[in-house]
Amino acid sequence: MSARIIDGKAFAAQLRRRVAAEVDRIRSGAGVTPGLAVVLVGDDPASQVYVRAKGRQTVEVGMESFEHRLPDTTSEADLLALIGRLNADVRVHGILVQLPLPPQIDPAHVLDAISPEKDVDGFHVVNAGRLSTGQEAMVPCTPLGCLMMLRAELGVLAGKRAVVVGRSNIVGKPMAQLLLADDCTVTIAHSRTRDLRAVVRSADIVVAAVGRPRMIPGDWIRPGATVIDVGINRIAAGGKTRLVGDVDYDGAADVAGAITPVPGGVGPMTIACLLSNTLTACCRIHGLPAPDLGNA
Numbered sequence: 282m283s284a285r286i287i288d289g290k291a292f293a294a295q296l297r298r299r300v301a302a303e304v305d306r307i308r309s310g311a312g313v314t315p316g317l318a319v320v321l322v323g324d325d326p327a328s329q330v331y332v333r334a335k336g337r338q339t340v341e342v343g344m345e346s347f348e349h350r351l352p353d354t355t356s357e358a359d360l361l362a363l364i365g366r367l368n369a370d371v372r373v374h375g376i377l378v379q380l381p382l383p384p385q386i387d388p389a390h391v392l393d394a395i396s397p398e399k400d401v402d403g404f405h406v407v408n409a410g411r412l413s414t415g416q417e418a419m420v421p422c423t424p425l426g427c428l429m430m431l432r433a434e435l436g437v438l439a440g441k442r443a444v445v446v447g448r449s450n451i452v453g454k455p456m457a458q459l460l461l462a463d464d465c466t467v468t469i470a471h472s473r474t475r476d477l478r479a480v481v482r483s484a485d486i487v488v489a490a491v492g493r494p495r496m497i498p499g500d501w502i503r504p505g506a507t508v509i510d511v512g513i514n515r516i517a518a519g520g521k522t523r524l525v526g527d528v529d530y531d532g533a534a535d536v537a538g539a540i541t542p543v544p545g546g547v548g549p550m551t552i553a554c555l556l557s558n559t560l561t562a563c564c565r566i567h568g569l570p571a572p573d574l575g576n577a
């Protein structure tokens with residue numbers, strides 16, 4: 282066990298304190314209170330836990346929280362109508378529609394209906410395009426949190442070999458764009474990658490975002506590498522359940538230079554970045570200088 286443990290929980294608490302101070306500043310200075318609307322369709326228990334955590338932390342940093350819980354029979358038209366109202370609501374600066382959505386609703390229609398400047402998830406195609414062309418964007422929360430932890434751990438990332446395992450629109454692809462913008466040499470690996478072990482083994486930075494419990498063994502990690510584990514997988518363990526990442530933590534911690542734990546790594550940073558993005562969105566909407574909280 283030699284790796285430094287990257288304490289995402291402490292990191293997130295620190296980011297929330299900075300967000301809270303900025304919220305205070307713009308409330309007293311400009312008379313504006315940032316507001317975040319979270320929409321949950323259906324009653325998936327894990328989603329309810331996250332939505333509750335988001336609502337609580339939003340209020341804790343001094344923002345307004347608007348929660349909308351809709352039945353899992355909600356039609357796409359009704360959800361789009363709600364998004365239209367939130368787009369027009371001047372108290373709302375950020376809109377998050379919790380994914381996944383029930384099968385009768387096409388997530389692409391929903392994400393495209395959210396006004397890009399209120400798209401604090403950064404999932405709208407306009408924000409994806411802006412990120413990939415180096416323009417000011419709303420950046421997806423999970424990769425943004427990973428980038429902040431990497432910068433804090435390593436300082437300058439330029440020239441590092443980064444391997445992102447996973448090519449999802451919400452983590453893998455935007456993560457690769459952020460690392461590229463920080464001048465890393467980036468490889469995106471996935472289920473069809475040949476000799477994944479050798480590819481991962483070449484990396485100074487490994488970001489694992491596949492959603493398969495412990496699929497990356499410790500002996501794939503280059504000694505001294507920095508490992509960011511995005512996976513949050515619930516597995517059965519002795520009659521109970523526990524959370525594990527996409528990386529075999531115990532094995533990787535023996536060889537890595539630094540590693541994020543699960544839980545307590547990327548997850549808490551995701552929510553803190555959501556609050557940071559809401560503050561950023563609010564500042565942009567009101568023409569206020571957006572604070573630098575280590576954003577992309």
Ligand SMILES: Nc1nc(=O)c2c([nH]1)NC[C@@H]1CN(c3ccc(C(=O)N[C@@H](CCC(=O)O)C(=O)O)cc3)C=[N+]21
Nearest residue numbers: 331377378379380381402513544545546548549551552
């Ligand atoms: N539009 C949308 N945006 C999201 O950002 C989004 C989403 N939909 N759908 C679901 C996923 C999941 N997600 C998590 C956030 C924090 C933790 C988190 O803080 N986890 C704790 C553990 C919590 C536990 O014990 O269950 C940790 O890793 O330490 C986990 C998962 C955001 N998501």
